[in-house]
Amino acid sequence: MTRRAVVTGASSGIGAATVRRLRSRGWEVVGVARRADRLAELERETGAVSFAADLTAEADTAALAQFLAESGPVHAVAHVAGGARGTDRVEDGDAADWRWMYDVNVLAVQQLTRALLPHLRSAAATDGHADLVFVTSTAAQAAYPGGGGYNAAKAAESMLVGALRLELNGEPLRVVEIAPGMVYTEEFTLNRVGGDRDRAAAVYEGVQNPLTAEDVADVIGYALEVPGHVNLDLVTMRPVAQSAQHLLARGPLVPRIR
Ligand SMILES: NC(=O)c1ccc[n+]([C@@H]2O[C@H](COP(=O)([O-])OP(=O)(O)OC[C@H]3O[C@@H](n4cnc5c(N)ncnc54)[C@H](OP(=O)(O)O)[C@@H]3O)[C@@H](O)[C@H]2O)c1
Incomplete structure (x- = not known):
C-alpha cells in the first residue's frame, strides 16, 4: 500500500530533504510552502505534488485541507516549516520578530494539526495507523543568550506536541518530536540574521560537520517507517561537535589520546 x-x-532545507527521502522510499508526498516556484522545481525533480500555502493564513490552511480531502488519504504529516528571526536579547526583542516566530512555529502548526486530524483518523481507520512528526529544536530544551524569542516559540511547539500525544492516547496515531541541534541549511541562519552572509557564515565557522538537512530527513523517514506500534516520542539529535547548546567545538575533532 x-x-x-x-x-x-x-x-528548502530539511523539508525539501524530507520530500526527497520519502519519495525515494516510494511515498506519495504533498510538499507545502509559500514559494510555488521552488515547489514546482521539487515536483519536477521528485514527482512530489506541490501545494503553495502560507500556513499562518487560515484560508490557505483550509484550502490545503480541502485539496487533501479531494485528492487522497493522508497517512502522515511532517511539520517542518518554521524558523527564527533575530538574535536580540530579551530586553531588546523586536515584537514583530517574536510574533512571526510564534505564528509560524506554534499557531500555524496547531492550526494545521487541527485541520488534518480528520484526514489522519480516516487513514488510520483503514490502514492501521497515521503519524504526526514535528521538527522542533534543541532551542526548545535549553535557553541561550540571544535565543529568547526562538527558545520561547520552539518550547511552546514542543509543549503542544506533548499535550497532543496525551490527548490522542487510545487512537492509532503516532506523535513524534524531532529536536535537532545545529543543522547547516542554506536559508535558516541567513534568514535569522536578516540576510547578512558574513554573520550567517560565522555561526558555522570551524564546526566540523554540522548536521545536514539529509541527516534530519533520515530520522523523519525512520520514525515514519518503523512498525506502526513504535512511537519515537522525542529524538534529540546534534552534531558531535555540539555537546550542548552552549558547548560547541570549533576546529577539527581530535581524540585526546593519553
Ligand atoms: N537549521 C537549523 O539549525 C535547525 C535546527 C533545529 C531546528 N530547525 C527547525 O527545522 C525546521 C526547518 O529548518 P530549515 O533549516 O530547513 O530552515 P529553512 O530552510 O529556512 O526552511 C524553512 C521552511 O519553512 C517554510 N515556511 C516558512 N514560513 C512559512 C509559512 N508561513 N507558510 C508555509 N511555509 C513556511 C519555508 O518556505 P517558504 O519560505 O517557501 O514559505 C521553508 O521551506 C524549522 O522548523 C526550524 O525551526 C532548524
Whole structure:
C-alpha cells in the first residue's frame, strides 16, 4: 500500500530533504510552502505534488485541507516549516520578530494539526495507523543568550506536541518530536540574521560537520517507517561537535589520546 505524506517547509532545507527521502522510499508526498516556484522545481525533480500555502493564513490552511480531502488519504504529516528571526536579547526583542516566530512555529502548526486530524483518523481507520512528526529544536530544551524569542516559540511547539500525544492516547496515531541541534541549511541562519552572509557564515565557522538537512530527513523517514506500534516520542539529535547548546567545538575533532 502506498502511503501519502504531507511535508511542510518543502521549499528548502530539511523539508525539501524530507520530500526527497520519502519519495525515494516510494511515498506519495504533498510538499507545502509559500514559494510555488521552488515547489514546482521539487515536483519536477521528485514527482512530489506541490501545494503553495502560507500556513499562518487560515484560508490557505483550509484550502490545503480541502485539496487533501479531494485528492487522497493522508497517512502522515511532517511539520517542518518554521524558523527564527533575530538574535536580540530579551530586553531588546523586536515584537514583530517574536510574533512571526510564534505564528509560524506554534499557531500555524496547531492550526494545521487541527485541520488534518480528520484526514489522519480516516487513514488510520483503514490502514492501521497515521503519524504526526514535528521538527522542533534543541532551542526548545535549553535557553541561550540571544535565543529568547526562538527558545520561547520552539518550547511552546514542543509543549503542544506533548499535550497532543496525551490527548490522542487510545487512537492509532503516532506523535513524534524531532529536536535537532545545529543543522547547516542554506536559508535558516541567513534568514535569522536578516540576510547578512558574513554573520550567517560565522555561526558555522570551524564546526566540523554540522548536521545536514539529509541527516534530519533520515530520522523523519525512520520514525515514519518503523512498525506502526513504535512511537519515537522525542529524538534529540546534534552534531558531535555540539555537546550542548552552549558547548560547541570549533576546529577539527581530535581524540585526546593519553
Ligand atoms: N537549521 C537549523 O539549525 C535547525 C535546527 C533545529 C531546528 N530547525 C527547525 O527545522 C525546521 C526547518 O529548518 P530549515 O533549516 O530547513 O530552515 P529553512 O530552510 O529556512 O526552511 C524553512 C521552511 O519553512 C517554510 N515556511 C516558512 N514560513 C512559512 C509559512 N508561513 N507558510 C508555509 N511555509 C513556511 C519555508 O518556505 P517558504 O519560505 O517557501 O514559505 C521553508 O521551506 C524549522 O522548523 C526550524 O525551526 C532548524
